Amino acid sequence: MDIKDLMQQSKDAPDHQIKTLVDATAKINQDFKEEALADQAKASGGKYGYIDIARTPINPDLYYLVESEIAQKALLIPFFRLGAKLRVAISDPNKAETLSLLKDLTDKGFELQLNLASSEGILKALELFHTAQNAFKSNLKTTINESELEAYQKEIENLAKLTEKIGLSSAKEGLNLLELGAIKTGASDIHFQPQEKSTLVRFRIDGILQNVSELSPEIYKQVAQQIKYEAGMKLNVINIPQDGRLSFMVNERKIDVRISTIPTEFGETIVMRILDSGKKFASFEELGFSERDLKKLKEISDLSQGMILVTGPTGSGKTTSLYSMLNLYNTPERKIITLEDPIEYHLMRIVQSQISEKSGYTFAKGLESVLRQDPDVVMIGEIRDIDTANTALQAALTGHVMLSTLHTNSAIESIPRLINMGLEAYMIAPALDTLMAQRLVRQFCPHCKKQEAISETEQKYFAEKLAEATLITKESYPTPTELPVAVGCEVCNHTGYLGRIVVAEVFRADDEFKDLIVQKKSLLELTKYAQSKGMTTMEQDGIVKASQGLTSLEEIKRVTS
Numbered sequence: 001m002d003i004k005d006l007m008q009q010s011k012d013a014p015d016h017q018i019k020t021l022v023d024a025t026a027k028i029n030q031d032f033k034e035e036a037l038a039d040q041a042k043a044s045g046g047k048y049g050y051i052d053i054a055r056t057p058i059n060p061d062l063y064y065l066v067e068s069e070i071a072q073k074a075l076l077i078p079f080f081r082l083g084a085k086l087r088v089a090i091s092d093p094n095k096a097e098t099l100s101l102l103k104d105l106t107d108k109g110f111e112l113q114l115n116l117a118s119s120e121g122i123l124k125a126l127e128l129f130h131t132a133q134n135a136f137k138s139n140l141k142t143t144i145n146e147s148e149l150e151a152y153q154k155e156i157e158n159l160a161k162l163t164e165k166i167g168l169s170s171a172k173e174g175l176n177l178l179e180l181g182a183i184k185t186g187a188s189d190i191h192f193q194p195q196e197k198s199t200l201v202r203f204r205i206d207g208i209l210q211n212v213s214e215l216s217p218e219i220y221k222q223v224a225q226q227i228k229y230e231a232g233m234k235l236n237v238i239n240i241p242q243d244g245r246l247s248f249m250v251n252e253r254k255i256d257v258r259i260s261t262i263p264t265e266f267g268e269t270i271v272m273r274i275l276d277s278g279k280k281f282a283s284f285e286e287l288g289f290s291e292r293d294l295k296k297l298k299e300i301s302d303l304s305q306g307m308i309l310v311t312g313p314t315g316s317g318k319t320t321s322l323y324s325m326l327n328l329y330n331t332p333e334r335k336i337i338t339l340e341d342p343i344e345y346h347l348m349r350i351v352q353s354q355i356s357e358k359s360g361y362t363f364a365k366g367l368e369s370v371l372r373q374d375p376d377v378v379m380i381g382e383i384r385d386i387d388t389a390n391t392a393l394q395a396a397l398t399g400h401v402m403l404s405t406l407h408t409n410s411a412i413e414s415i416p417r418l419i420n421m422g423l424e425a426y427m428i429a430p431a432l433d434t435l436m437a438q439r440l441v442r443q444f445c446p447h448c449k450k451q452e453a454i455s456e457t458e459q460k461y462f463a464e465k466l467a468e469a470t471l472i473t474k475e476s477y478p479t480p481t482e483l484p485v486a487v488g489c490e491v492c493n494h495t496g497y498l499g500r501i502v503v504a505e506v507f508r509a510d511d512e513f514k515d516l517i518v519q520k521k522s523l524l525e526l527t528k529y530a531q532s533k534g535m536t537t538m539e540q541d542g543i544v545k546a547s548q549g550l551t552s553l554e555e556i557k558r559v560t561s
Helices: 003-009 015-043 060-064 068-074 096-107 119-143 146-155 159-168 171-185 217-230 291-302 318-329 363-373 386-397 414-421 425-431 456-473 511-518 523-532 538-547 553-560
Strands: 076-082 085-090 111-116 187-194 199-205 208-215 242-250 253-264 267-275 306-311 336-340 350-354 377-380 401-406 432-444 450-453 482-485 497-508
Touching: 060 076, 068 076, 068 096, 068 119, 076 096, 076 119, 085 096, 085 119, 096 111, 171 187, 171 199, 171 208, 171 217, 171 242, 171 253, 171 267, 187 217, 208 217, 217 242, 217 253, 217 267, 291 318, 291 432, 291 497, 306 318, 306 386, 318 336, 318 377, 318 401, 318 432, 336 363, 350 363, 363 377, 363 386, 377 386, 386 401, 386 414, 386 425, 401 414, 414 425, 414 523, 425 432, 425 511, 432 538, 432 553, 456 538, 497 538, 497 553, 511 523, 538 553
Parallel strands: 085 111, 306 401, 306 432, 336 350, 336 377, 377 401
Antiparallel strands: 076 085, 187 199, 187 267, 199 208, 242 253, 253 267, 432 497, 450 482
């Protein structure tokens, strides 16, 4: 039966039969189009294949390679992938939107094989494509609620079960599962470490790496490709380091992730740094600063000019402390500008600028531009070179409050570090106001800690160390006879610790200290003077906090030794 026969039958047919005839007519027309496309593909001399895309099953992992709205405009859909090789169906090879999307996929490292398909077939296939993407986005926003996160916390203890669950998921779902786990457990990083027969997955929780799962080489390869795709990295490059970024949503809150890869003997090792830009930053009180140091830090909120330096290694909470300082300065009458890499928290009334080393927008160049914006307070994420340091000092001497970080082991070591960078002592001294060094130690989990008596040896140790702190601070610290011990429960993932507090040394430079800098006194002499004026070391601050039952002696020794 041809179309003419169908049209003749439709003249006297009832409504339900007419619908059937119309559907049959549409199918015949579609079949004609598919046959014409198949002939066109053959005539291309092997340049294009042909695919009846509406009848082709598509792996759900491919739904996330392009946004469905963009795919609809381009009339393009990916339908098969093997590593970096990707087969896509297109309707019109000359369509501008199609060419643009093909270029984007090629730039991401995909090797493309093009197949012709009808526009009707592509649109029909994209209906599932669109539905799957929307379902995922909706699920991502609603999945992370307290009850399900509680369940995840218990599930993470069973590493075999977690590994099995990731193995049964698509690459996208497996990555999502790990991201959700990192958010729930408060992890700052996710580490993927390939070994000879498997890949170890670890979370850095409260500064300590903890094993979470082991992935087979096949599963890790898929997850790694998914990470690199989402981070805008080249999929076909595995022999040189790469950096990228991705983001996902948690209950309407955007989570940014910084990605770093390096090649190793058994494959690419990947580290994902979790940057929760919507997370409320802690105040100095919440961070655990002592009353003595809190008083000093609150005094600087009235500062009109001068440099404040926070020192410590990566992961010691320097940025959080800087944000807490910014919060003290954040009043309607002040203009505050920050230069950051990356921006970790978003603050009201503050101008925040993202450094881009690849584009030539460095801390040094950015600072020069910022000072032309008439700021009262400027925060620089890190002083990395002589140009940035020199400009920062000049700004601190000309009516600006400058906040920044350095990588040194102690607060007073900032002085020789700046001199070694090439700055003159007579420039550093008048610009400097406050020096601070800090570390983060894990605090006992309040849900499972228990008190136990300590030995006479431990009591003697505490007595000696607390006596040293007393000489400096003129405060009384009783020697403990019993202290908490870490037990472990479901809430703290059986570590015995939950959250972290700071141990710090804070010193405000007075005129006599500045004279010592100009005289180029040794680090030892500068430190002795700071202690004579009441500055406790990080170790002493930690010993006091351990004696108060906030953390353990082992933690203090781990981070300050």
